[in-house]
Amino acid sequence: MISAIGSPAAATATTTSTQANASGGSDFDTFLKMLTAQLKNQDPLNPMEGTDFAVQLATFSGVEQQTQSNKLLAQLVSQLGGGGGLGQTADWIGKEARTTEPVWFGDAALTLDVKPDSSADSVTLLALNANGREVTREEIGPGSGQIEWLGRDDDGQKLPDGMYSFVIESNRKGELISEDAVGVYAKVVETQMGDHGIEVTFENGGSALASAITALRDPA
The missing domain is CATH 1.10.287 (Helix Hairpins)
Structure with missing residues (x-):
């Protein structure tokens, strides 16, 4: 990374x-x-x-x-x-960037970087669709690290292709202690100057400000 x-x-x-x-x-x-x-x-x-x-x-x-x-x-x-100029961000094309903005989910699993509250004894991962509506909720256990999200519903059926974002709820003794956006990796296909700074465009749609990208890595 x-x-x-x-x-x-x-x-x-x-x-x-x-x-x-x-x-x-x-x-x-x-x-x-x-x-x-x-x-x-x-x-x-x-x-x-x-x-x-x-x-x-x-x-x-x-x-x-x-x-x-x-x-x-x-x-x-x-x-x-x-x-942070276009001279550097042009080198991001072809790499995978970590963002909390919605990204495209299709046939391949998405890599999520979960970082719940360190004092949590249980953690719940929520997947949200393009409209911000919750579509799945699952217990993933405490602890930080990367996980692969396969995009399956409660019946084990694949969710429709589309844009998704993620949130984790950290709980302790049955009480919610924090709710945080989850970083997810997506492939960069373009960088350009926008009204609010340099914008990064992801494969199959979705974008984020370059200043909001928290990590880069070579494609898995």
Whole structure:
């Protein structure tokens, strides 16, 4: 199992982004102060010529556009850099990622990583369908580790193909003491930049933010 961690390149990208924003913002603020001071202190009997003022405004517009360009460039560097950027997550394609989001269940068993409360004396695994409705409930016993989920109902019949997520209930002396989402492994087929950050897409559907992936491994 390979944990998803950052790299020195991520720090470089972050530093570049910060420096670019700071430099652009500083130049823009300085220009505004200079222009404001010039307008306040001009001689009312000999005001600035219209052509000179137009040049000043054109310069103002140019500085503003340059600032925006610097911000966009900083964002691009951050996205294409190492660490949590697309440059690294592209290497996740073909690997199996651990997520608590719904994943596809078909013919093959799913690997679940269960971590109940350490003080529990009994643990129940719940399987939820794509609508979040409970479809199976089974006792799995206390203890942490990986288990294979075969997707069978109480009669031993295979559940329909579809998206499933999992929850464990930890109990002690008959009382519920915790309820936690279960990590499940799914194969990564794509990574892309979304509205809330880098998104990882799984085989046969389902997705999760890259920041929510807690482990990676080579396919079993």
